[in-house]
Amino acid sequence: MDKKKKTIGVFIVGSAIIWGAVIIGCSLKLKGTECFTEISLILSAGAGIHLLIIWGPLAAQLKKLNKEE
Numbered sequence: 001m002d003k004k005k006k007t008i009g010v011f012i013v014g015s016a017i018i019w020g021a022v023i024i025g026c027s028l029k030l031k032g033t034e035c036f037t038e039i040s041l042i043l044s045a046g047a048g049i050h051l052l053i054i055w056g057p058l059a060a061q062l063k064k065l066n067k068e069e
Contacts (some may be wrong), residue, residue, distance in 0.1 A: 008062065015054065019047060 023043055030036045 008058065008065075012058070015050075019050065023047070 026039055026043055027036075030039050
Protein backbone atom coordinates (compact mmCIF):
# COMPACT_ATOMS: atom_id res chain seq x y z
CA MET A 1 0.00 0.00 0.00
CA ASP A 2 1.16 3.49 -0.81
CA LYS A 3 2.49 5.63 2.06
CA LYS A 4 0.04 8.44 1.25
CA LYS A 5 -2.92 6.06 1.52
CA LYS A 6 -1.68 4.75 4.87
CA THR A 7 -1.40 8.30 6.18
CA ILE A 8 -4.89 9.16 5.00
CA GLY A 9 -6.23 6.00 6.61
CA VAL A 10 -4.76 6.98 9.97
CA PHE A 11 -6.51 10.36 9.79
CA ILE A 12 -9.81 8.71 8.90
CA VAL A 13 -9.66 6.29 11.81
CA GLY A 14 -8.46 8.99 14.22
CA SER A 15 -11.24 11.32 13.18
CA ALA A 16 -13.89 8.65 13.66
CA ILE A 17 -12.57 7.72 17.11
CA ILE A 18 -12.47 11.33 18.28
CA TRP A 19 -15.97 12.19 17.08
CA GLY A 20 -17.40 8.95 18.44
CA ALA A 21 -15.89 9.59 21.87
CA VAL A 22 -17.10 13.19 21.96
CA ILE A 23 -20.67 12.34 20.97
CA ILE A 24 -20.97 9.37 23.32
CA GLY A 25 -19.35 11.26 26.20
CA CYS A 26 -21.61 14.27 25.83
CA SER A 27 -24.70 12.10 25.48
CA LEU A 28 -23.92 10.13 28.63
CA LYS A 29 -23.10 13.24 30.64
CA LEU A 30 -26.21 15.16 29.56
CA LYS A 31 -28.71 12.31 29.62
CA GLY A 32 -31.73 13.32 31.65
CA THR A 33 -30.88 17.03 31.74
CA GLU A 34 -32.66 19.97 30.16
CA CYS A 35 -29.65 20.74 27.97
CA PHE A 36 -29.63 17.41 26.13
CA THR A 37 -31.66 18.62 23.13
CA GLU A 38 -29.67 21.82 22.69
CA ILE A 39 -26.30 20.11 22.98
CA SER A 40 -27.32 17.27 20.67
CA LEU A 41 -28.18 19.86 18.01
CA ILE A 42 -24.75 21.47 18.42
CA LEU A 43 -23.02 18.09 18.17
CA SER A 44 -25.04 17.17 15.09
CA ALA A 45 -24.17 20.48 13.43
CA GLY A 46 -20.49 19.96 14.27
CA ALA A 47 -20.52 16.48 12.78
CA GLY A 48 -22.23 17.77 9.62
CA ILE A 49 -19.74 20.60 9.19
CA HIS A 50 -16.91 18.14 9.80
CA LEU A 51 -18.25 15.96 7.00
CA LEU A 52 -18.32 18.88 4.59
CA ILE A 53 -14.98 20.43 5.49
CA ILE A 54 -12.87 17.32 6.15
CA TRP A 55 -14.44 14.37 4.38
CA GLY A 56 -15.37 16.17 1.16
CA PRO A 57 -11.82 17.23 0.27
CA LEU A 58 -10.46 13.94 1.60
CA ALA A 59 -12.74 11.99 -0.73
CA ALA A 60 -11.58 14.14 -3.65
CA GLN A 61 -7.95 13.48 -2.73
CA LEU A 62 -8.54 9.72 -2.51
CA LYS A 63 -10.23 9.78 -5.90
CA LYS A 64 -7.23 11.65 -7.35
CA LEU A 65 -4.79 9.12 -5.85
CA ASN A 66 -6.76 6.24 -7.34
CA LYS A 67 -6.65 7.84 -10.81
CA GLU A 68 -2.88 8.32 -10.54
CA GLU A 69 -2.38 4.60 -10.00
